[in-house]
Amino acid sequence: MNDTTHRPSLALARVRSGDDVLWTVRAGDAYAPLGITLSELLALPREEARATVERAGGKAATASIRVDAVLAPVDPAQEVWAAGVTYLRSRDGRIEEATDGSPYDRVYVAERPELFFKATGRRVVAHGEPVGGRADSTWDAPEPELGMVLDARGEIFGFVPGNDASSRSIEGENLLYLPQAKVYTAACALGPEIVPAWLVTPPFDIAMTIVRGGETVFEGTTSTDAMARTLADLADWLFRGLDFPDGTIVLTGTGIVPGADFTLSPGDEVTIDIAGLGTLRNPVVSVGR
Missing domain, CATH: 3.10.330 (Vcp-like ATPase; Chain A, domain 2)
Structure with missing residues (x-):
């Protein structure tokens, strides 16, 4: 299991x-x-x-x-949202992929964060299930992220490891393509479990390893104390314009971004470990056409 x-x-x-x-x-x-x-x-x-x-x-x-x-630790009708450009490395990575990187510079220092819809619960894959890379994308990356579980009042109830899988080539082509770069079949993985917030204390160390053909082809580490925004701030902005009577899960951005010379391939295995929360491991498959 x-x-x-x-x-x-x-x-x-x-x-x-x-x-x-x-x-x-x-x-x-x-x-x-x-x-x-x-x-x-x-x-x-x-x-x-x-x-x-x-x-x-x-x-x-x-x-x-x-x-x-x-x-997957989410009810089918619940929503998963995500935040972007919350780490300096994420800002740099998205500038690297974009034809115009200035919006990423601006949102990194802006009062209002970047928040976007990621998945419904029924589209989330669990630990051990395949995570997808788009077949019509030439540059795909996993994004290891701390997921915070918010209750109906926007308070932090718990935490869960997450993978906000993304097409960097599609987003980099045009910022208006962000939904297609972020929302597709098997683009969101969560798990294996939710740890109640009263049992753990941020910051959290995050590590990601990608294995291909039995060999490690990428390793990276970060910590949530490198975030430019607080968790409470992200929750507050999300709840300013939306209500979530069933609660929601918010992926809080990534500080681990492989370079431009790396893209996921079918058969890769992505392992995300968040200290105190657990390990999320998923094989990679091609999705779509």
């Missing part, structure tokens, strides 16, 4: 158990039913949501269920 190398002691996991798909709290190696969905949990007042998670976690040893698969 999921990678156990760096996983936390307690987390929320969406799983398949027999014919059922349900939310659980994993405590150690045991999974106990949460009793409600993530959407319902994020609609609760913060302290009630925490008590619900802790109550289920306390029952894990005695009420553990069989887990056949760990699924």
Whole structure:
């Protein structure tokens, strides 16, 4: 199932158990039913949501269920959003790909951040499932990112590793092509689990490794303390113009950007590790035509 190398002691996991798909709290190696969905949990007042998670976690040893698969940690109808140019390296990388890089310079220092829609929950792929590169793109890159899980009031409920896979060639051709560069089949991976915010404290160290044919072809590291914006600021801007009664997940930008001489290829394996949150690993496939 999921990678156990760096996983936390307690987390929320969406799983398949027999014919059922349900939310659980994993405590150690045991999974106990949460009793409600993530959407319902994020609609609760913060302290009630925490008590619900802790109550289920306390029952894990005695009420553990069989887990056949760990699924993407998001409800099908929930939305995933993303922020861009929150790290200096991201700004430089997008200037490198663009025919006109000045908008990236301006948004990096602007009061208003870049925020864009990324995926619906049903389009998110889980740990171990293939992440996509567009068949009509010549330059594709994974983007390892901290995902923050926001409740219905815009407060940070938890964190999850994410991959905001992107076509750099399509975005670089014209900024108006950003939706096509960011939103396509299998362009968003999350997982394996959500770690409640009260159990971990930012900043987080992030590492990414890409393996091709059994050999490492790229390695990079960063930390969320290199972000030019705060997590609370990103959440505030998103909720200024939108409401999320079921909560939402926001990918917070990447500080690891492979150079212009690198593009993903089908068969590659991308591993994203965020200290304290877990490891997200996905093979790469070509999608579209």
